[in-house]
Amino acid sequence: xxxxxxxxxxxxxxxxxxxxxxxxxxxxxxxxxxxxxxxxxxxxxxxxxxxxxxxxxxxxxxxxxxxxxxxxxxxxxxxxxxxxxxxxxxxxxxxxxxxxxxxxxxxxxxxxxxxxxxxxxxxxxxxxxxxxxxxxxxxxxxxxxxxxxxxxxxxxxxxxxxxxxxxxxxxxxxxxxxxxxxxxxxxxxxxxxxxxxxxxxxxxxxxxxxxxxxxxxxxxxxxxxxxxxxxxxxxxxxxxxxxxxxxxxxxxxxxxxxxxxxxxxxxxxxxxxxxxxxxxxxxxxxxxxxxxxxxxxxxxxxxxxxxxxxxxxxxxxxxxxxxxxxxxxxxxxxxxxxxxxx
Numbered sequence: 001x002x003x004x005x006x007x008x009x010x011x012x013x014x015x016x017x018x019x020x021x022x023x024x025x026x027x028x029x030x031x032x033x034x035x036x037x038x039x040x041x042x043x044x045x046x047x048x049x050x051x052x053x054x055x056x057x058x059x060x061x062x063x064x065x066x067x068x069x070x071x072x073x074x075x076x077x078x079x080x081x082x083x084x085x086x087x088x089x090x091x092x093x094x095x096x097x098x099x100x101x102x103x104x105x106x107x108x109x110x111x112x113x114x115x116x117x118x119x120x121x122x123x124x125x126x127x128x129x130x131x132x133x134x135x136x137x138x139x140x141x142x143x144x145x146x147x148x149x150x151x152x153x154x155x156x157x158x159x160x161x162x163x164x165x166x167x168x169x170x171x172x173x174x175x176x177x178x179x180x181x182x183x184x185x186x187x188x189x190x191x192x193x194x195x196x197x198x199x200x201x202x203x204x205x206x207x208x209x210x211x212x213x214x215x216x217x218x219x220x221x222x223x224x225x226x227x228x229x230x231x232x233x234x235x236x237x238x239x240x241x242x243x244x245x246x247x248x249x250x251x252x253x254x255x256x257x258x259x260x261x262x263x264x265x266x267x268x269x270x271x272x273x274x275x276x277x278x279x280x281x282x283x284x285x286x287x288x289x290x291x292x293x294x295x296x297x298x299x300x301x302x303x304x305x306x307x308x309x310x311x312x313x314x315x316x317x318x319x320x321x322x323x324x325x326x327x328x329x330x331x332x333x334x335x336x337x338x339x340x341x342x
Contacts, residue, residue, distance in 0.1 A: 019302070072315075074308050075304075077204065096308060111288055117138040264292045
C-alpha cells in the first residue's frame with residue numbers, strides 16, 4: 001500500500017522502518033499536513049498524521065478528491081481530525097489505541113519533582129557557580145493528597161507512581177475503573193477541595209474543554225500544584241493566568257498548551273512575534289512548560305510505530321473495525337446526522 005506520513009521527525013524514522021519491515025511503500029516527509037501539502041498524497045492510498053497536522057474539512061475534501069480513503073494518526077487522541085468531514089467523504093480513521101502509559105506517567109512525576117525542588121532554578125544557579133540553597137526549599141510528597149482527573153491507562157499509571165511515593169490518591173472519572181485499591185473514588189468537587197497536587201488525564205471533548213476554569217480553580221486549595229499532560233484546551237488559559245497571579249495555583253507543570261498548534265514541535269526562537277499568553281505563563285518562576293514530550297521515550301515511539309503499521313495492515317486487509325478504527329462509531333453517527341440534514 002502506498003502511504004505518505006506527515007510531520008515526521010528524524011527520531012521517528014528508525015522506529016517506523018523497524019515496524020514496517022518494508023510491507024508498505026511509505027513516503028516520510030517533515031512537512032505538516034495542510035491544504036498546500038495535501039498534494040503530496042497524490043497517488044497514495046492512505047495518509048499518516050500527527051496532532052499538529054491540519055485535518056480539517058477542506059483538507060479532508062482535497063485528500064478524498066485524490067482517492068485517499070484512510071487516515072491513521074500517530075496519537076491516541078483524534079480531536080485534531082474533523083470526524084464529520086471524514087464521514088461525509090467516506091474516509092476511515094484509525095488511532096493508536098494505547099502506548100506506554102509509563103512514559104507519560106513518569107513525565108508527570110518529572111514535572112512534579114522539577115517544580116517542587118526548584119530544579120530549573122538550582123541548575124541555572126549552579127551553572128553560574130552559585131551554590132546557595134536560598135529559594136530552593138521544597139516539600140515531601142509522602143503524606144500529600146494527589147487528585148487524578150481521568151482514570152484511563154495514563155491516569156492509573158500516574159496514580160500508581162504517586163501512591164508509591166506515599167501519597168493519598170483521590171480519583172475522579174465518570175466511568176470509574178474496577179480494581180483500583182490504591183485510589184479513593186470521589187466527586188470532582190471533593191477532589192478539587194482536598195488535593196495538594198492535581199494531574200489531568202482527559203481526552204478533549206466538548207464536555208472536558210475548559211473543565212479547569214475560574215470556577216473549578218476557585219475550588220482548589222491555595223497554592224495547589226496543577227499538572228497537565230493531556231490536552232491543552234482542558235484548561236482555560238486566561239483563567240489560569242489569573243489563578244497564578246493570585247497564588248491560587250502555586251506550581252504549574254504543562255506539557256500541553258491550549259494554543260500549541262503551529263507552535264509546539266518547531267523552533268520559534270527567532271520569531272519576532274511570540275505567543276503572548278505563553279510568554280505571560282512562562283514569566284512566572286513557578287511554571288515549567290515542556291514541548292509536548294511526555295510520550296517521547298524509545299519504548300513509546302516503537303509502540304506508536306508498531307500500532308500505526310498495524311492499523312495500515314488491518315485497513316489493507318479490510319479489517320479496520322471496532323477498536324482498530326477510531327472513527328467507526330463516531331463517524332457512523334456523524335454520517336447519519338449529515339444524511340438527516342442533507
